[in-house]
Amino acid sequence: MKKRLFITLLVSVIVFSFAYIIFTNYLDVLTVSKGSREVITGADLGEGNEIKQVKDYEILFLLTGVDHNGEDQDKEKDRTDTLMLVKVDTKDGTVDLISIPRDSMVPIEGYGEDKINHAHHFGGMALTMRTIRNYFGIDLDYYVKVSFEAVREIVDAMGGVKVNVPVQIIENQTGIYLEPGEQVLNGKEALYFARYRESYGDFGRMESQQHLMKRIMEQMLKPENISKIPGFIKTYMTRVETNIPMSTMLSLAASASKFSTDRMNNTTFPGEGEYIDGISYVILDKDGVDTIIKDKLSDYLLDGNEGEEETINEGE
Secondary structure (H helix, E strand, C coil): CCCCCCCCHHHHHHHHHHHHHHHHCCCCCCCCCCCCCCCCCHHHHCCCCCCCCCECCEEEEEEEEECCCCCCCCHHHCCEEEEEEEEEECCCCCEEEEECCCCEEEEECCCEEEEHHHHHHHHHHHHHHHHHHHHHCECCCEEEEEECHHHHHHHHHCCCEEEEECCCEEECCCCEEECCEEEEECHHHHHHHHHCCCCCHHHHHHHHHHHHHHHHHHHHCCHHHHCCHHHHHHHHHHHEEECCCHHHHHHHHHCHHHCCHHHEEEEECCEEEEEECCEEEEEECHHHHHHHHHHHCHHHEHHHCCCCCCCCCCCC
């Protein structure tokens, strides 16, 4: 069996959805119960906005990793620790991943300037997406929100995942001790690896998360793990929330064979760390961000400017 190459976390959801249909003939795979799913309308994201694909063969969505279920009011426990713009093109099989530093200082409607990952605490996915739309000037309508517990559960279910740990990682409270180098991590270790940033900061952590996601996909699609896919599906059913229509999911699944790491492009919005009033922020490089947006997301610029105008709001 050929090694399946990592696309994005969305593609894993798509593959699981497709497998679930095969195993159970149950069509409503990724629908989270109405009581727990956040309902977002076009107007929630922008005046006059309509939630729809810009191109029939392409979709842009926000991939987020959330470390809490939002039941309490602690902002630090209800934040989006991972923020990534993902553009999937089913015509040529390319995938663009654009990581957004979670500590990026941006204006959040009604709350002034704050870390971008705090928008989820203030107003859920709607405010998170609206903040990104307003600041970066892009037409963003879709999201995939994943609980970090999904990482732990899936890694344990498939017997661990082999990753390259870049630095020594020690966490005394949980008893995690990792030496640099290639090694197999269990779910608890993989989750901490994905969230660790003490030695190399937010930008290093984003690289580690991308590396972990690739290794999880490669491990998961090995022959010995195929039989475990129904169990993975159960995890995704309870740990993943998305507003991407099922019809779009299945359309993307039908094109999954076109994707490979050769067609996957990783980038990160550039910026520099800075302490303001004793709090660490990332101050984004406006010119660098603008260049990436015009290069990767020109079809998604708001107001039909097609990259001719400044995409980042002025006066920030």
